[in-house]
Amino acid sequence: MKTKVAFFDFGGCEGCQLQIANLEEDVLELIDIVKIVSFREIMKEHSDDYDIAVIEGSIMRPMDEERLKKIRKNAKILIALGACACLGGVQRMINQWPVEESKETVYGNSEKIKDNPYFDNFHTKAVDEVVKVDAYVPGCPIDRNEFVRILIAIIQGKKPPLPDYPLCVECKKKENICLFEEGKLCLGPITRAGCNAICPSYGSECEGCRGFISHPEERAYKEVLEKYSISVEELLHKKSIFNYRYIEKKRDKNE
Amino acid sequence: MKIMLKEEFLSFVDGLIESMDVEGVKAKGKKFVFDRLGSSEELRLDYDTTILPPKKYFLPQYETIMKFDLSKQFSVKKEEDHEKRVIIGVHPYDIVAIKQMDKYFLDTHPDDLYFQKRKNTLIIGSNILNVSEKAFFGDMETGYVDSGYDLMITDLGDRVAIEIGTEAGRDLLRGYSLREASTGEIEEVKRIINDASEKAKRGLRVKPQKWHDLLEKSYNSEIWKKQAEKCLSCGTCTLVCPTCFCYDVTDEIDLTLKEGKRIRTWDGCLLRNFTEVASGEIFREKTEDRYRHRFNRKGRYLPTLLGFVACVGCGRCSSQCIPDIADPVNLMNMLAEEVSHLEEKSVSPHTETIIQSTEVEKPLYVPMPATIKNVKKLTKTEKLFEIELDNGRSLGHMPGQFVEISIPGYGEAPISVSSSPDGKRFQLIVRKMGDLTSKLHTMKEGDKVGIRGPFGNGFDLEALRGKNLIFIAGGLGLAPMRSLISYVLKNRMDFGEVTILYGCKEPCEVLLKEEIEEWEKREDIQFLKSVDRCPENEKWSGEIGVITSLIPKVKFDPKNTTAIIVGPPVMYKFVIDDLKNLGMPEENIIVSLERRMKCGVGKCGHCQINGIYVCKDGPVFNYKDIKDLPEAFT
Numbered sequence: 001m002k003t004k005v006a007f008f009d010f011g012g013c014e015g016c017q018l019q020i021a022n023l024e025e026d027v028l029e030l031i032d033i034v035k036i037v038s039f040r041e042i043m044k045e046h047s048d049d050y051d052i053a054v055i056e057g058s059i060m061r062p063m064d065e066e067r068l069k070k071i072r073k074n075a076k077i078l079i080a081l082g083a084c085a086c087l088g089g090v091q092r093m094i095n096q097w098p099v100e101e102s103k104e105t106v107y108g109n110s111e112k113i114k115d116n117p118y119f120d121n122f123h124t125k126a127v128d129e130v131v132k133v134d135a136y137v138p139g140c141p142i143d144r145n146e147f148v149r150i151l152i153a154i155i156q157g158k159k160p161p162l163p164d165y166p167l168c169v170e171c172k173k174k175e176n177i178c179l180f181e182e183g184k185l186c187l188g189p190i191t192r193a194g195c196n197a198i199c200p201s202y203g204s205e206c207e208g209c210r211g212f213i214s215h216p217e218e219r220a221y222k223e224v225l226e227k228y229s230i231s232v233e234e235l236l237h238k239k240s241i242f243n244y245r246y247i248e249k250k251r252d253k254n255e
Numbered sequence: 256m257k258i259m260l261k262e263e264f265l266s267f268v269d270g271l272i273e274s275m276d277v278e279g280v281k282a283k284g285k286k287f288v289f290d291r292l293g294s295s296e297e298l299r300l301d302y303d304t305t306i307l308p309p310k311k312y313f314l315p316q317y318e319t320i321m322k323f324d325l326s327k328q329f330s331v332k333k334e335e336d337h338e339k340r341v342i343i344g345v346h347p348y349d350i351v352a353i354k355q356m357d358k359y360f361l362d363t364h365p366d367d368l369y370f371q372k373r374k375n376t377l378i379i380g381s382n383i384l385n386v387s388e389k390a391f392f393g394d395m396e397t398g399y400v401d402s403g404y405d406l407m408i409t410d411l412g413d414r415v416a417i418e419i420g421t422e423a424g425r426d427l428l429r430g431y432s433l434r435e436a437s438t439g440e441i442e443e444v445k446r447i448i449n450d451a452s453e454k455a456k457r458g459l460r461v462k463p464q465k466w467h468d469l470l471e472k473s474y475n476s477e478i479w480k481k482q483a484e485k486c487l488s489c490g491t492c493t494l495v496c497p498t499c500f501c502y503d504v505t506d507e508i509d510l511t512l513k514e515g516k517r518i519r520t521w522d523g524c525l526l527r528n529f530t531e532v533a534s535g536e537i538f539r540e541k542t543e544d545r546y547r548h549r550f551n552r553k554g555r556y557l558p559t560l561l562g563f564v565a566c567v568g569c570g571r572c573s574s575q576c577i578p579d580i581a582d583p584v585n586l587m588n589m590l591a592e593e594v595s596h597l598e599e600k601s602v603s604p605h606t607e608t609i610i611q612s613t614e615v616e617k618p619l620y621v622p623m624p625a626t627i628k629n630v631k632k633l634t635k636t637e638k639l640f641e642i643e644l645d646n647g648r649s650l651g652h653m654p655g656q657f658v659e660i661s662i663p664g665y666g667e668a669p670i671s672v673s674s675s676p677d678g679k680r681f682q683l684i685v686r687k688m689g690d691l692t693s694k695l696h697t698m699k700e701g702d703k704v705g706i707r708g709p710f711g712n713g714f715d716l717e718a719l720r721g722k723n724l725i726f727i728a729g730g731l732g733l734a735p736m737r738s739l740i741s742y743v744l745k746n747r748m749d750f751g752e753v754t755i756l757y758g759c760k761e762p763c764e765v766l767l768k769e770e771i772e773e774w775e776k777r778e779d780i781q782f783l784k785s786v787d788r789c790p791e792n793e794k795w796s797g798e799i800g801v802i803t804s805l806i807p808k809v810k811f812d813p814k815n816t817t818a819i820i821v822g823p824p825v826m827y828k829f830v831i832d833d834l835k836n837l838g839m840p841e842e843n844i845i846v847s848l849e850r851r852m853k854c855g856v857g858k859c860g861h862c863q864i865n866g867i868y869v870c871k872d873g874p875v876f877n878y879k880d881i882k883d884l885p886e887a888f889t
């Protein structure tokens with residue numbers, strides 16, 4: 001019996017699902033080993049009978065929470081797909097301001113959205129802040145090879161493979177020139193590897209879209225920034241793009 | 256020494272490019288890399304150093320070591336690499352490093368995958384024209400080599416001087432016009448070599464011959480901690496180093512679930528999870544311990560093991576470590592400030608050239624097919640597997656040795672043989688922990704697995720014969736110990752008094768219940784068992800308390816008894832302290848240790864306790880031999 005997989009989207013751009021829809025010839029093989037029962041990007045039908053639920057997007061409203069909890073009940077395994085689902089995504093930066101304030105900025109002082117559940121936003125959450133997550137496929141967008149690797153591991157009954165070492169490892173294996181040597185600020189030393197250091201390979205700084213490793217050497221990293229005369233504000237800005245969750249956690253701890 | 260005109264040399268390179276894979280130094284931005292040459296014009300003999308060393312050709316960043324056909328029960332095929340290759344422009348310090356690599360990979364348990372790549376590769380060295388800012392090969396005396404290359408060239412502008420190192424090198428030159436070098440030209444080459452070495456001196460105050468003593472005396476220096484506070488644990492210093500060889504091994508399966516491969520990839524001891532085992536324990540958890548290990552391996556452990564200092568002064572770590580703490584010159588100079596007198600050892604980075612005289616045929620990593628003959632459930636988490644090799648031979652193990660058991664697509668794991676050596680079959684007791692062991696737990700009689708080994712040093716039966724023995728097993732430690740207990744009980748007359756103490760957490764975790772009943776009944780041994788706690792609804796006839804509480808309850812003469820201790824890492828210290836307090840001499844204590852393992856044959860680096868390799872020097876050790884190793888019992 002093939003494993004049944006369903007895809008669901010929440011607050012996100014569906015770019016990660018697109019990465020999977022784009023697997024091209026691979027997707028045929030993928031369909032060969034699993035049965036996709038729900039996937040808005042490529043099919044109309046939908047079924048509530050699935051083994052693996054793949055969740056894309058962050059959780060922004062009470063109605064999302066309800067829906068997510070139902071999905072969790074139906075699924076044997078739940079995978080968080082992409083930076084939005086794993087961390088809250090770029091939109092989590094909005095958590096810096098009170099919800100009402102941001103609403104006003106975005107929608108104006110409109111009475112129309114007042115009781116509309118679709119606009120009943122709370123502070124952005126990652127999927128695992130609402131339900132238990134069994135596997136994470138981080139990244140913005142995700143790396144489809146990694147998605148396939150993780151899916152295969154789950155079908156095999158193995159632990160979902162996710163590196164817990166810094167991006168620099170992959171960057172060095174690719175023989176890149178370190179961006180610090182060019183005076184740029186790269187989050188590589190504290191970011192979880194797995195994307196094959198794609199940004200530094202093209203000369204762009206890593207912005208940490210895969211989240212941080214479990215034990216980032218924070219103090220050492222700050223010292224490095226001092227050495228390269230990079231300000232803490234610059235760092236915080238860069239960190240908050242994808243990892244505002246991390247900053248929130250730190251702040252809560254300090255409070 | 257020969258001379259070739261530059262134009263002729265360039266057509267020589269282009270000629271090579273037509274006939275084989277030619278890798279040479281090319282520009283990458285403002286830096287340089289070894290990469291495939293498309294034409295001689297790309298070759299940059301004026302480079303200072305490359306980002307990665309040429310080790311990537313012999314131990315690639317990612318390397319398929321075997322392939323699986325998963326549609327069959329057990330089908331693995333070793334990956335062959337027959338491509339002929341020449342690398343042009345290798346600096347002398349990197350040649351020294353390659354010679355070290357040869358020694359490391361071709362020493363006991365020669366690595367056939369390494370050998371194949373190495374043997375198919377010709378090396379055209381190049382004397383150094385430009386010196387990178389952080390290089391210190393002058394201090395290390397590695398700016399010059401007289402062997403280890405097939406050809407060694409020196410760029411003299413309009414001419415190239417060529418030193419022929421091997422017959423294979425000479426053959427390459429056939430058909431190209433050469434002349435003998437003049438005295439002037441020989442002098443010119445000498446000057447180039449000397450100039451580079453002079454420039455590559457950075458004021459190292461402790462010569463490599465003294466690193467050993469310096470590192471030994473500084474093991475507990477505060478400097479490690481102070482420096483490590485700046486460390487990002489990013490692994491760069493090991494990845495870019497020509498003399499760091501540690502690797503990880505993982506299995507991958509393709510989308511069809513029909514094929515898969517086993518891959519080895521660079522790992523590094525500076526990474527936090529390098530020593531992590533399935534239970535979550537990390538043996539070198541503190542950044543300072545990892546930071547210190549790297550330097551000690553270079554200056555102390557490898558010199559002791561293989562006779563060379565594992566740093567060639569290339570300066571790659573020095574220039575690529577972002578916080579700038581990886582530089583050996585700075586570190587050694589800092590340590591030296593705290594130590595006044597240093598002994599010298601007759602070691603240097605140089606080592607003999609062995610590649611031409613070596614042959615390796617036996618595959619090191621391909622497992623032998625074997626069949627599970629019987630499976631017995633022992634507890635909720637442990638099963639006993641009886642296995643037989645498909646080639647019909649017995650495993651030929653000694654009590655205390657282990658095998659690497661593998662399942663294509665799920666990986667490999669070291670497991671102690673827990674039966675005594677007789678008959679064709681052998682037994683493994685396996686706890687369900689992670690990928691491989693969980694899969695193994697789903698397997699049944701008739702299923703196939705792969706076996707490598709037996710590996711490691713077992714118990715020294717000759718030394719134990721005639722002695723009084725006390726076995727102290729904690730939890731799963733009974734698995735390896737049982738191979739010896741069974742042997743001793745079968746040959747009971749050959750041994751003195753025998754005592755067995757066995758402890759585990761709860762009654763439901765007790766292994767081998769029937770055998771234990773037998774032991775309890777036997778009159779010719781003393782046996783006691785205990786559990787840390789006993790839930791109310793369970794039956795328990797033994798003691799309650801930690802394993803050390805059993806020691807005072809049995810009669811034995813500590814001065815004339817040999818203790819064999821196997822258990823979880825936390826257990827050793829307490830048991831050993833108690834035995835020593837009773838007056839047991841240190842040399843009477845034998846332990847078997849566990850560390851993360853990948854290769855089982857002393858190559859991947861994971862199992863190191865300071866300078867020793869648990870996989871090949873252990874897992875069984877005499878306590879006296881390792882008690883002074885700071886990393887042994889933590």
Ligand SMILES: Cc1cc2nc3c(=O)[nH]c(=O)nc-3n(C[C@H](O)[C@H](O)[C@H](O)COP(=O)(O)OP(=O)(O)OC[C@H]3O[C@@H](n4cnc5c(N)ncnc54)[C@H](O)[C@@H]3O)c2cc1C
Nearest residue numbers: 532533667668669670671685686689690691692734851852
């Ligand atoms: C010399 C020796 C003898 C052992 N004997 C036994 C035994 O008799 N019975 C038993 O149940 N277990 C034994 N172990 C422990 C066993 O090797 C691990 O439980 C096993 O490797 C876990 O593999 P996994 O793939 O299921 O777990 P994962 O967590 O998926 O591990 C992945 C890989 O990490 C490495 N690794 C993880 N844990 C360990 C570990 N504890 N030791 C070494 N490498 C590890 C292995 O290469 C393993 O394949 C022994 C370990 C050593 C070193």
Ligand code: SF4
Nearest residue numbers: 168171178179186188
């Ligand atoms: S560029 Fe970024 S990821 Fe690459 S080595 Fe430098 S810091 Fe690390």
Ligand code: SF4
Nearest residue numbers: 195199206207208209
């Ligand atoms: S390099 Fe960094 S930002 Fe780029 S994909 Fe990888 S983790 Fe994301």
Ligand code: SF4
Nearest residue numbers: 486487489490492576
């Ligand atoms: S010493 Fe430097 S290069 Fe090495 S792990 Fe630490 S920060 Fe990285």
Ligand code: SF4
Nearest residue numbers: 496566567569570572
């Ligand atoms: S330790 Fe540093 S200088 Fe020495 S060989 Fe390795 S990378 Fe080069």
Ligand code: FES
Nearest residue numbers: 855858859860870
């Ligand atoms: S060196 Fe690889 S397991 Fe010991």
